[in-house]
Amino acid sequence: MTEVQTYPTIDEAARAMARGAAYMGGGTIVMREVNAGTAAPVLVRTDDPTLRQLRAQGDTVSLGAGVTMAQILAEPQLDFLHPVARRVGGPQVRNMGTVGGNLFAAHPYGDFAVALLALGARVQLAGTSGARPVEDVLRDRARQVGLVAAIEVPRPRHGSFGFTKVSRVKPKGVSILSIAVLAPQTGGTLRGVRVALGGMGSGPLRSAAVERALDGQRLDRTTLEKAQSVASDGLQPPTDALASAWYRSEVVGVHLRRLLQSMESS
Numbered sequence: 001m002t003e004v005q006t007y008p009t010i011d012e013a014a015r016a017m018a019r020g021a022a023y024m025g026g027g028t029i030v031m032r033e034v035n036a037g038t039a040a041p042v043l044v045r046t047d048d049p050t051l052r053q054l055r056a057q058g059d060t061v062s063l064g065a066g067v068t069m070a071q072i073l074a075e076p077q078l079d080f081l082h083p084v085a086r087r088v089g090g091p092q093v094r095n096m097g098t099v100g101g102n103l104f105a106a107h108p109y110g111d112f113a114v115a116l117l118a119l120g121a122r123v124q125l126a127g128t129s130g131a132r133p134v135e136d137v138l139r140d141r142a143r144q145v146g147l148v149a150a151i152e153v154p155r156p157r158h159g160s161f162g163f164t165k166v167s168r169v170k171p172k173g174v175s176i177l178s179i180a181v182l183a184p185q186t187g188g189t190l191r192g193v194r195v196a197l198g199g200m201g202s203g204p205l206r207s208a209a210v211e212r213a214l215d216g217q218r219l220d221r222t223t224l225e226k227a228q229s230v231a232s233d234g235l236q237p238p239t240d241a242l243a244s245a246w247y248r249s250e251v252v253g254v255h256l257r258r259l260l261q262s263m264e265s266s
C-alpha cells in the first residue's frame, strides 16, 4: 500500500523526502512502480507553481523540474531542445513526463538527461544555495540527492548542439543509444566540446575519448574518422532485450559521425 502526500511548497515536499519519502513528478515511471507494488511506501508531490516555471530567454534558460516535455515543445525559444523532447515517448508520456524525472530515469530511459549532460546544465536542489553540475546529480542519483527544483541550461550557439537517438521502433521507441554533442567552433576550430552518450553504460555518461579527438581540431574528414574510431573506447554498454553490448559498441561511432556531419552542414 502506497500513501501519497501532497504539499503546497517545494520546501515542505523536500523536508518530507528528507524523512524518507520518495518524490513523484509526472509519475510516468513511479505509477508503474505503484501498480507493480514496488513503489516506496510514501510518495510526495507538490503543487508549488514554481516547479512548472520556465524561463526561455537569455544565455541561460531555466527549467523548473516539473516542466514537461510538452511544455518544452510549446516554447519556440527552446527550439534547441525540441529534437530531444520530441523523442521522449509518445504524446501521453510527453504530456506528463518531466525534466526532473528524466534525470532519475534508469536505462533505457533518460534521453533528456543525456542532452542536459552535453549542454553542461546545472541543477538546483530544494533547500540548498547554488547549483550543482548535472554530472554530480547523475553520479549520485542512486542515493537520495533530494528534490530537484530547477535546471539551468546554457543556451548553445546556433548550430553547435546536436542530438540523435537510435531506436528500433520509430518515432517513439526507447533508446538503443542516444548521443548529444556540444561542439562550439571558434575560427573553424572546435573548442569546449562535450559529448554525452546514453545506452553505453549504466546511465548517461561523457565520452572523454571522443571529446579529446574533437577538441582543438577542425571538423574535417580526419577528425570525423578519429571520433568514430574511439567512440566506444573505455565503455561497457549493457546487453538487454533491445541490443547487445557488441552491437552498441559497433554502431555508436557510425551514429556519432553522422550526427557530427549533420552539424557540420547546418
Ligand SMILES: Cc1cc2nc3c(=O)[nH]c(=O)nc-3n(C[C@H](O)[C@H](O)[C@H](O)COP(=O)(O)OP(=O)(O)OC[C@H]3O[C@@H](n4cnc5c(N)ncnc54)[C@H](O)[C@@H]3O)c2cc1C
Residues within 6 Å of the ligand: 022, 023, 024, 025, 026, 027, 028, 029, 030, 031, 065, 066, 087, 088, 089, 090, 093, 096, 097, 098, 099, 100, 101, 102, 103, 104, 105, 108, 109, 110, 111, 112, 146, 147, 148, 149, 172, 173, 174, 175
Ligand atoms: C511508455 C513509456 C515510454 C517512455 N519513453 C521514454 C523515452 O523515449 N525516453 C525517455 O527518456 N524516457 C521515456 N520514458 C520514461 C519517462 O516517461 C521519462 O523519463 C520522464 O521524463 C520521467 O519523468 P516523470 O516526471 O514522469 O518521472 P516520475 O515517474 O515522476 O519519477 C521518476 C523518478 O524520478 C524521481 N523524480 C522525479 N522528479 C523529481 C524531482 N524533481 N526531484 C527528485 N527526484 C525526482 C522520482 O522519485 C522517480 O525516482 C517512457 C515511459 C513510458 C511509460
